[in-house]
Amino acid sequence: MLDPDLSIRNNVNAVSLHGVTKVYDNGTVALGPLDLAIRKGEFVSLLGSSGCGKSTALRIIAGLIQPTSGSVDTATRSGHSIGFVFQEPTLMPWCNVRENVRLPLKLAHMAKAESDGRVADALAQVGLAEFADAFPRELSGGMKMRVSLARALVTDPDILLMDEPFAALDEITRFRLNNDLLALWRRLGKTVVFVTHSVFESVYLSQRVVVMTSRPGRISAECRIDAAEPRGDEFRTSMAYAGHCRDVSQALMQASGEEIRL
């Protein structure tokens, strides 16, 4: 089991953005300039209101969108791509769970015999081993999200990017997936960049919350969440958690206040 604090002490950046901006064709400045460094093994949340460009930032890190200016560096071992979890489960409805999870390996031309084991491992990690033959439509929203997570993990990525993955789920399911995600992060020691608009979710999950303003999306504040690991449901009800939530809420309100003054 990897100790996340240990990997932070290595102080090597997994993701670094330098002066990244994004201007859309219609002239809207969506993002930046943005400077952000995320250490290896760190769990960072990007927090902001809807449309503040946090998803754009995540897509730029993933390489799905090219920044208008600035540079993006991601440190991954060769052959280990970035894992991405979308807000929607984004599964192929015509494939069963196993084939959905196998997709990244299939695209990398890995032989079926070789990928079988890795797919089974990824499904076991998210607790879906028994549902390999089910089709996405047969699963609940939370289970679909687990499949999406398993697919992101199957390539054993160094960096996991998550774009409001649990926003559409009910609270009970979201809490459970929060706990499962923390357990996976502690176990696998991956760098996680988590986009959310929920103060409570960001404080519960992350070591660092990056608060963003909108139009254009800039970093307005950073809050470090020092809490005893491993976090669990007792942390969710603790005074410390409430204190962090208050701080982050204030930072978020300040960020929105800056917008209004603009």
Add this chain to the structure above:
Amino acid sequence: MNGLEPLPSAVREPGASRVQMRWPRILPPLVVFALGVVAWDLIVRIGEIPPYLLPGPLLVLSTLISDWTILSDSLAVTLLTALEGFVAAAIGGIALALLFNRSRWLEYSLLPYAIVLQVTPVIAIAPLMLIYLPQQTAVVVCAWIVAFFPVLANTTLGLNSVDRNLAGLFQLYGASRGQTLRYLKLPAALPYILGGLRIAGGLSLIGAVAAEIAAGAAGAGSGLAYRISESSYRLNIPRMFAALLLLSAAGVVIYMLLALVSHVALRRWHESALRKEN
């Protein structure tokens, strides 16, 4: 370490109420059919309508049986023509849609002409085709002209309906063009393609019949449409009805076969093929 909690079991649709579901789909049309035949028979009998104006259903049936050798040969010819036109339309429509999907310029350049071909009535094109092409080829080309456009239009729609996030995912994992086509675009477009094929099946029969009628006027040909115009000249109205009945039945069978193919291909995942629940 695996601290994950057990999950609720997946919800699978109950297999019950399948039989009950099916009868309302079959019974009412059958009742309507029976009522229609009885009404037809009564009108002929009570009105004492002569068979050269309107033959009764029993006479049509007996003609169908007595002329079966001639009619079945013609049916085979027409079906083969329609099948050739359909296969050509399926291949041509899908291939052209794939080309359009790859090159916008090609789409802009060729799509207007595909539309021109579609909106010009085939019955008006058929005589020209018969001048330039051997008869059998001309008939198949006509069937193809009518049938290919729905395949092209639906496949294009399907290829453009790919989930953007899924496309992003393929991009993220460095999928090649071929992989994206095979694993993403074609499966995503499949329900649309099958819908287009279902329309094309009926249309290819229409195209074949229209061209046969045009060709029949030129003297040769032995398709069902030719039998219909031939019977018309000879005032053999019962045989006209029998041939017409066969054509309709052929159209219905084609439609049902394609609907079955569509259902089998999509039954595990697509909304259209799922039984309604709740």
